[in-house]
Amino acid sequence: MRMFQWAVVYCDDGRRGGQLAVWRCRLEPVAGGTAIRLRHGMRLGTAPGPLQNFMAQSPDCEGEILAGRFARLCTGVATTLADAQA
Template sequence: MRYTDGPGTRCETHIDAAPQTVWKLVADIGTPARTSPELQRVEWLDGADAPALGARFAGHNRNPVIGEWRTVSEIAELDTERVFCWAVLDTEGRFGEPARTADDALATWRFDLEPAGDGTLLRHSVRLGPGPSGLSRAIERMPEKEEELLAGRLAQLHAGMEATLEGIKELAEGTVTGVL
């Protein structure tokens, strides 16, 4: 496995709620911050206040190994009640030439929803790269550990994604107090 291959991970869960209910949670950029171990908070940028193609938002992250950092993401694909996808950009050029479009993103995240019986199948995925990131810089410093570094980071991301899906499931199914 190599960073230049665009490695990623995905997970899914069945939710006993209609796609409309799940969509409200998925399309709310604040939902993952409620359930993710890494994403701490988000905020819309440039006057945006709702999902739209090209709308940008900032994410504030914390990881016990990596530390704290801020990202800027742009909504790259949006299909109501079906797909919510955003690309993480390096708008400040922290890792080289600034990544200002989804074509040179540090990572691309997405939720895919599919009606499934009386509920919804929700998939969550991430693809790393193709743009340079903190992870690609670590690989440059330790190329002999590339597979180990990738596997470790993908495992962290996968665990966080599972926690996010579980939180969305609990919120959508009403098993958490104060829901919708």
């Protein structure tokens, strides 16, 4: 098995910032063949970032903002995994 991961950090002043998310990919051989299984995951961090700032400016739209962000996240992950399979 091989694994790699990276963190997305928010830096608005040029210094190291807090983690917004940690992304991880694991590559595992599939038993009995030459195929590789890709497992992909993401964990949201605790650092405040642009999304929280935007929601604070429009608290009445928080649900819509989160739903839109989640939809874009799902689309991006699906696209990445489809491209990796091609």
